[in-house]
Amino acid sequence: MTATIPAASAAPAAEAPGRPRKRRQFGRYRLAPFLFTAPTAILFGLFFLLPAVLGFFYSLTNYRGWGEPEFVGIANYIELIGDKGFYSALGRTFLYALISVPLGYAMSLGMAVALQAARARGKTAARIIFFLPWLVSPIVTGVIWRWMFGESFGFVNFIIRGLGGEGLPWSSNADLSLFVVVLASAWGGAAFNMLLFIAALNNVPQSYYEAASLDGANGWQKFVSITLPSIAPTSVLVILLSTLSQMKEFAMIQSLNGGGPGTQNRLVVQYIYETGFQKSEIGYASAASMVLLLILMIIAIIQLRISRKTGGSW
Amino acid sequence: MSTYTLTVPDEKQARRQRRKQQRRMGGGVLPTTLLWVIAVLMAFPLLWFLLSSFKPGSELFSYPLSFLPQQWTLDGYERAFERIDFGKYLLNTTIVATVTTVFTVFLCAVTGYALAKYRNPWLGVLSLCILSMTMLPGEVILNPMFMVVRDLGLYNSLLGVIVPSIITPTGVFMFRQFFVSVPDELIQAARIDGASEYGIFFRIMVPLARPIMLTLAIVSFQWRWNDYIFPLIILGDPNKFTLQIALRALVGAENIDWSVLLAASVLSMIPLVVLYLVFQRYITDSNINTGLKD
Numbered sequence: 077m078t079a080t081i082p083a084a085s086a087a088p089a090a091e092a093p094g095r096p097r098k099r100r101q102f103g104r105y106r107l108a109p110f111l112f113t114a115p116t117a118i119l120f121g122l123f124f125l126l127p128a129v130l131g132f133f134y135s136l137t138n139y140r141g142w143g144e145p146e147f148v149g150i151a152n153y154i155e156l157i158g159d160k161g162f163y164s165a166l167g168r169t170f171l172y173a174l175i176s177v178p179l180g181y182a183m184s185l186g187m188a189v190a191l192q193a194a195r196a197r198g199k200t201a202a203r204i205i206f207f208l209p210w211l212v213s214p215i216v217t218g219v220i221w222r223w224m225f226g227e228s229f230g231f232v233n234f235i236i237r238g239l240g241g242e243g244l245p246w247s248s249n250a251d252l253s254l255f256v257v258v259l260a261s262a263w264g265g266a267a268f269n270m271l272l273f274i275a276a277l278n279n280v281p282q283s284y285y286e287a288a289s290l291d292g293a294n295g296w297q298k299f300v301s302i303t304l305p306s307i308a309p310t311s312v313l314v315i316l317l318s319t320l321s322q323m324k325e326f327a328m329i330q331s332l333n334g335g336g337p338g339t340q341n342r343l344v345v346q347y348i349y350e351t352g353f354q355k356s357e358i359g360y361a362s363a364a365s366m367v368l369l370l371i372l373m374i375i376a377i378i379q380l381r382i383s384r385k386t387g388g389s390w
Numbered sequence: 391m392s393t394y395t396l397t398v399p400d401e402k403q404a405r406r407q408r409r410k411q412q413r414r415m416g417g418g419v420l421p422t423t424l425l426w427v428i429a430v431l432m433a434f435p436l437l438w439f440l441l442s443s444f445k446p447g448s449e450l451f452s453y454p455l456s457f458l459p460q461q462w463t464l465d466g467y468e469r470a471f472e473r474i475d476f477g478k479y480l481l482n483t484t485i486v487a488t489v490t491t492v493f494t495v496f497l498c499a500v501t502g503y504a505l506a507k508y509r510n511p512w513l514g515v516l517s518l519c520i521l522s523m524t525m526l527p528g529e530v531i532l533n534p535m536f537m538v539v540r541d542l543g544l545y546n547s548l549l550g551v552i553v554p555s556i557i558t559p560t561g562v563f564m565f566r567q568f569f570v571s572v573p574d575e576l577i578q579a580a581r582i583d584g585a586s587e588y589g590i591f592f593r594i595m596v597p598l599a600r601p602i603m604l605t606l607a608i609v610s611f612q613w614r615w616n617d618y619i620f621p622l623i624i625l626g627d628p629n630k631f632t633l634q635i636a637l638r639a640l641v642g643a644e645n646i647d648w649s650v651l652l653a654a655s656v657l658s659m660i661p662l663v664v665l666y667l668v669f670q671r672y673i674t675d676s677n678i679n680t681g682l683k684d
Contacts, residue, residue, distance in 0.1 A: 105508065105587070106510065108504075108508070108587035108588065109504040109510065109512070111588075112501065112503060112504035113500070113501050113504045113505075113512075115497055115500075116497050116500075116501040116516070116520075116557055116562070117516055117519075119497070119553070119554075119556055120516075120519055120520070120557060122542075122554075123528060123535065123553070123554040123557070124519075124523055124528045124557075125519075126534075126538055127531045127537075127538055128528075130531075130534035130537065130538065131531040131534040134533065186428065187428055190421065190424050190425045190428055191425065193421035193425065194421075195421050195422070196418065196421035196422045196424070196425045197418060197422045198422065198425065198426065199425070202425050202426065202428075202429045204670060205429045205432060205433050206428070206429065207666070207670070207673065208432070208433065208436060208663075208666075209432060209436065210612070211663055211666050212616075212659060213616030213618070213634055213637075213658070214616065215616075215618055215637050215641070215655075216637065216658065218641070219439075219637070219655050220436065220439045220655075221435065222641075223438075223439055223442065223648070223652070224438065228451070229450065229451045229455075229648075231455060234453065234454070234455045263432065266432075317524075320524075320525070320527065324527050324529065324530055326618070326619055327619060327634070330638060330642075331637070331638060331641040334642070345530060345532075348530070348532055349532055349619075349623075352532050352533040353532070353533070353536075358533045361533055362531070362534065365530050365531045365532070365533075369526050369530060372525060372526055372527070372530075373526060376524075376525035376526075
């Protein structure tokens with residue numbers, strides 16, 4: 077075991093070859109990493125593994141928060157298949173992720189590239205400004221965009237009316253309302269992804285660009301054929317992380333439109349929350365959680381496959 | 391005659407220089423404009439929001455809207471203080487964010503160190519477990535999470551919000567990446583000198599990792615300050631609420647009192663903004679790459 081570790085292999089050689097000593101040495105390398113990681117493992121078990129197992133167990137029962145859970149097999153899952161509310165929440169979540177992930181990707185990459193441009197001025201100040209939305213909590217982000225897009229009092233409708241148009245029904249039309257959510261999420265999430273892109277852009281060898289300049293490539297050509305391929309692993313990571321986080325969107329939409337108008341923009345985590353806590357249908361909500369976890373796992377596996385093909389490594 | 395011959399190269403040189411300068415300026419104008427257009431777009435919602443919070447209630451909804459308040463007032467802020475018990479929520483949120491962050495930084499550092507510098511089957515499994523946490527967000531399994539916390543007797547206590555959110559895969563991977571880059575020779579030398587494994591970690595590795603620790607501390611503080619879903623399901627008593635839950639109660643009201651909501655939201659952000667402005671280089675200059683090798 078120890079022979080495979082470069083760090084550990086040198087140490088026994090330095091020690092006098094005594095049997096009890098060697099054993100202590102060996103024990104030390106097993107015990108130390110175990111003690112280092114034990115609290116993490118316990119927390120992982122308690123607050124990740126246990127809820128997941130419990131959730132799977134409850135998803136097979138009709139538990140409602142009191143009494144003994146009664147085993148109902150896959151009845152919850154069968155009911156979910158026919159549940160229109162669940163479908164509409166799931167469909168809305170997919171639509172939301174499908175629009176907001178590419179927008180967020182383009183925005184954060186654009187910001188990173190703009191910050192890395194050698195000749196731009198005022199980069200330090202711009203960097204600080206770009207990062208401010210990261211500080212804003214999802215709840216407040218929702219409030220800010222609700223305020224911007226208020227139907228009768230919002231700034232955006234004020235501008236539209238000023239230009240001679242009719243104010244748009246940003247909160248009473250479901251699609252427009254979702255559009256505002258998309259904008260808000262791109263705004264709030266761009267900064268962190270931008271950091272990932274900046275780190276990746278810094279790692280692209282400058283000599284590639286110099287060689288391309290000598291060959292007469294213009295800025296756009298350089299971006300498409302040098303920058304994009306070079307940062308492909310980071311792109312995959314950003315898309316993966318933002319897909320996962322969009323799929324579990326909850327807080328921001330709560331304060332922006334509460335899943336409304338009506339329940340038309342209710343996303344899947346809100347559906348789980350309402351079913352599990354407000355209606356107290358714990359078994360049913362757990363089944364919905366399991367379906368969501370399965371979907372997230374499939375998304376993650378697909379994207380990791382792609383990333384392996386493009387040469388990225390975790 | 392002589393003056394003529396003298397001026398020609400001068401003029402030529404000047405023109406060349408001017409052209410060069412123009413080219414440099416011309417090259418710089420486009421990126422600079424682009425950068426600042428984005429900056430203005432990003433800053434505008436925040437600025438509009440901030441300025442609105444200083445408008446009196448009547449001005450908030452009166453057309454035409456003006457960018458700057460015509461009459462500056464702190465009325466919204468005063469009413470926000472009357473309406474919600476800011477001191478209490480601020481204290482609760484600070485406790486949750488600080489305590490969690492201390493544990494997060496410590497546990498992520500030891501775990502990341504162990505994953506980077508030792509190799510055995512136990513660590514292999516743990517590393518997979520932590521990777522799975524990135525893929526499968528635990529906060530999606532709301533009811534079982536609530537029950538685990540309740541059965542541990544932590545329902546309705548700040549500890550119930552703190553303990554489940556200590557472990558973050560991002561933090562573990564940040565430290566793992568960092569410690570992988572620390573040469574093994576350092577550890578070997580310390581072992582030869584008779585340092586214990588724990589001594590090596592606490593006396594050599596912790597000081598080395600200080601910048602990463604600070605970065606994770608700020609990121610984690612922000613996460614926990616802004617957390618919504620855990621406090622929502624675990625805290626039932628309004629006295630235990632965090633700021634985000636209190637704000638949500640204002641937004642969820644039948645008739646939103648915008649001047650109170652705007653002021654309260656601005657107030658809830660102040661501690662984070664101060665923290666960020668003090669430590670911003672630890673965030674914006676850091677290479678946060680969540681375990682990714684580029």
